[in-house]
Amino acid sequence: MPLSSKFVDELRAIVGSDGLVTSVEGRLVYECDMHTFYKGAPDVVALPGTAAQVQSIVKLCRRDAIPVVPRGSGTGLIGGAMAARGGVMVGLNRMDAIVEIDIANRCATVQPGLINLWLTNAVRERGWFFAPDPSSQMVSSIGGNVATNAGGPHCLKYGITTNHVLGLELVTGTGDLVRLGGAVSDRPGYDLVGTAVGNEGTFGLVTAVTVRLLHAPEAVKTALASFSSMETAAEAVSAIIAAGMLPAALEMLDEVMIGAINAGSGAGYPDKAAAVLLIELDGPAAEVEVEAERAAAICRERGALEVRVARDDAERALLWKGRKEAAGAVGRLAPTYLLQDAVVPRSKLPLMMRQMGEIALRHGILLANVFHAGDGNLHPLICYDDRDPDQLARAKRANEELLVAAIALGGSVTGEHGVGFDKAKNLPLQYAPSDLNFMYRLRGVFDPDRLMNPDKLLPSHPACGESFRPERPALPAGTWV
């Protein structure tokens, strides 16, 4: 439904002419996020500069029942920042200020459009950092990280975004500007900050975030171990954890991925390796020293083909080089791919690896694996040629089967990317109708008109979640008093 010119004029009055994108080619830029499979151009894009403008936009949209879709840098992987039903997209990139850095209280307050890495850049010289480090951290916004509850390679030790958010300023779906939580962590009442992180814009739009800052560790040590099979590499991962270590990162690459990376940049991973394990330890120097030796010994005991421990920052960067280039290297294997984010319990990794191999074989598709082994968060890249509809169909079937297999092993649909438009349909794999019903009602508290980022996070439904009817227990005979 095209917007009325009256509505667009009112929107222009809020954000100014230079804060509005109305042209067809201008709006085309905003039609998808990094999940380019799903496209939906907004009817208009608004680029507010203040929280008050965001609030006015939401109130205006609510008056006319127009959907509101927030967008940060558009680097999401789930079709979250995509206008599934058109409406107004709110780009928060202009709100990118660091409001306050408060080292003494270990926190900072920033606007949502601030790029993740810029915050660490601002405090690094003083020896501090912001822990969540999604691979997109050079371009993704902190508002987007909060919306999706983003993770990253180092969240094995440090936790995901929610573990680092102390306060939020939020314009709810009702158009109220509320401040939740803050630098003081112990407060009376429900944990609304914890409840709102990861809402993917379905509660409203975040206009400021107070985050925890951490002091940088004294030492960092990175090791690379290669194995002749994924199973032995996965066993080494379990053994490292069982030995009481909590590495900052434990990343794994499979044979297909190693081949693709070696063919490209020449990261120099051993050619015969069927699995490469990257181990990063950080903390007090004496702890890192002892644990690096133990981890290396565990890998050798499990039959590692080779174990390299970086001696300096340059060598450390080289060990990471291949891992960081993984997604790009897949371009050598196939024109495009579907990216999975399922989680399995760490102890089920060897079993899941076998099942993945079987699924790939059954559908005749190529799977490349690069994942966070330490917490069981899988990122199989399901390769296909998008010019071949049959390949696409097979890739999609393999994708669904992978999810079903992960859930059957006690896992989760998404570990760090979020649900968005892409995985909303998969939630019934993990949650019963009662559980989904609870989530629909929770959403209704913040967004009763269901205009905030519609069709994201929760599966679509004919009548506002009523298809997810909870099952009430039957009272046994004799209790009907």
Place this chain on the structure above:
Amino acid sequence: MAVSTRALVDGFRTIVGASHARAVDGVEPQIVVTPGSTGETATAVALAAAEKLAIVPRGSGSTLDQGFPPARVDVVIDLSRLDRIVEYNPDDLTVTVEAGVTVSSLAATLDRSAQFLPIDPPLAATRTLGGLVATNASGPLRARYGTLRDLLLGVRFVQADGVSTWGGSKVVKSVTGYDVPKLMVGSLGTLGVLTELTLRLHARPEAERTVLIVTADAAAAQQLVACLLDSSLQPNRLEVLDAAALAAVGGAATGVGIAVSFGSVEAAVVAQEAEVIGLARTRGAASVTSVARAFWAAYERLWRRDDGATLLTVGALPARLADTLDAVARAGASLRDSGFTTAGCAVVGSFRVRVGRAPAPTVAGFIERLRAAVGAWGGSVMVQGAPREVRAAVDPWGPVPPDTLAIMRSIKATFDPDRRLNPGRFVAGL
């Protein structure tokens, strides 16, 4: 619908078995029901819903004196029979327990694999994990491991209408759907009766050492803490103690104490201990001593409450340690003989204050003065436990900003529209 007490008691007995349902008051239908499973809990709650009865969930009963006195109690759901460890996966560092499992029984199981749940509220051995989650209990180890919001991965609870509901996952990393576990942590049974929890565990450190530092005053303690926080030291506890706390744990009777511990491999705790001792001496600390692990047992006993004491949580900030200690001392001048003890986690700036038995108006006045002082810079004062007269004389939770409270009210109204789950006890009498 008028119901006879007799018929109702019989109904509950049919659900949980005769020996697990007893009337505690023959006149009103006030009953303690002790279900043996999530299913029985759900059915019992459904029956209570059908009869519009108010429910108070109970774990070990140690925090029934938290919050406002309940507006109504018809049925107490006692979760002590939900005491099974459902699934322990040492390789995944996760455990799923029923809500009535006690802290000590879980610890005994985890100990065999050299693992632990790093949630250490004082004197909690007999408390239940459901109770810890419902009250968001924490202790000194939060300096390193965070609180239950960082460790509760999944939760099963029975909603007000008897519907059994699951939120979260059983793996250490999941962002599927809304973060329902975070909503349930600290919700004091006002949104559902917790029946099952999946928790993230940690490996027990191989070695541990504690250093007790005594500084001249709060300002000196503040400076030393700032210096420790702005270093790459990785303490697992960092507590600040006022003079009364210091004296009670066997330290000096004057000054302000800092107790810091490190847990890691032996070489790393030795190195960090040496570094912290050096730092403290350079900065002119009155005394610096390595103390035995038993120190923490003595520290925990500061917070015993068997004598009608009141226990408070003061939410403050790391850079406000001295201000907080001063505010407590100023507010405490009127307490006279009953005295007060203050100590807390310097890493997040969260304190406990214990006030000895005193007339309710005196304690209430202390809380109000302290609340005004720390409230000026965003701090909070919450009553963790107190005699009923104290909780009747002062708001045990303190103010919640109106816009935030409106959302909390809306959440409560959505999930418990008839106000039957722990009615009246939580913030603003929700």
